[in-house]
Amino acid sequence: MLSSYIPHLLALHLLAVIAWMAGLLYLPRLFIYHLEFEPGEKAYQVFCTMERRLLKIIMLPAILLTFLFGGLLAFATHAWVSPWFHGKLFLVLLLAAFHGYLSRIYKGYLAGKRPSLSRKALVILNEIPFLLAILIVFLAVLKPSHL
16 A cells, blocks of 8 residues: 555655754754853854754654654565665664754753863764765665675
8 A cells, every 4th residue: 555655755755854964964063153152142042042943843843754754665665674774774763863962962052051062073073964874875775685
């Protein structure tokens, strides 16, 4: 039944992933700029608002839709039994954990606490989702039979 909807599920999955990745790449950049302001400053509060909206309005629906359409797609294509899919799922779960970590940093900013990470560490942190995305895309496209 789901197999006739594979192209639709794939399109919806990719759109959700694009929105989620945009947030995962942009939020750490906001954190870097946020370091320039002190709690109580108007700009500090503006960054908190921007980060909250990015997390709640874009990233949360996107991660939920990514997992929904990805799960449906995996069932429709019987990918659950493939080794490449297990590797991909593991990397996607790492991205989800990264998303949670970014949420924790945001909550710290909201409470007036700066992250314990340096500006340089935040810049490096900004690269993690893209590196994971590279591996995920190669696994999904090449579908290696052995990992």
